[in-house]
Amino acid sequence: MTVYTVKNVASSAFLVTDGKGAMIVDTGVAGRAPAMLRQIADAGLRPADVRLILLTHHHADHSGSALELREATGAPVAIHRDDADQLRRGGRVDLRPTSLVPRLMKVMLAKAEIPAIEPDIILGDEEDLTRHGGIGRSFVTPGHTPGSTCVLLPDNSILAGDALSGGMMRARIARKPMFATDPDAAARSMRVIAGHAPVTVYVGHGGHLTASSVGALQCP
């Protein structure tokens, strides 16, 4: 199994392959579909090998290129039920910063619009993603958004979206999400992620996080 990171300044998107098929986890901001399609080709795959596009949450820096990638691959778009309505509506959301740096970033991020997307698959709190053509399992980690969801891969690595953040300066040190609709829930979710003792945690901003910094979140 391989996890490819398709990175730009705004956020990371991921391509996961297991030799049989492939899954996209998050799609980046608008206009990032060509970069993901290049990565698919570089991995020796065709767009049609992608069987699932999972959005860890509805934010525009993760859902921005989902429509183009659904069109290009034919794969269904999945999101947790508690983030599905916002994805259907699209538009801007209110970001609630958890500290100073995100307060500054909000000025930049708040302009991005979520594309209105009708999801094909509504995820529950825990899902066997192989049932939907994907790889691994999903589990809900609310707090950053109500339906923020992580993917636990068979090698015990986790794709965490924005449920954890890597920070700007020390990108591999795990810290709390930059924004949270529910900070208490976000803190609980951080401990759930740490409780899996993941070998690697891939996040939307910064990363990948060191296992030891993630482990330290269990007893803050």
Ligand SMILES: [Zn+2]
């Ligand atoms: Zn986010």
Ligand SMILES: [Zn+2]
């Ligand atoms: Zn993000």
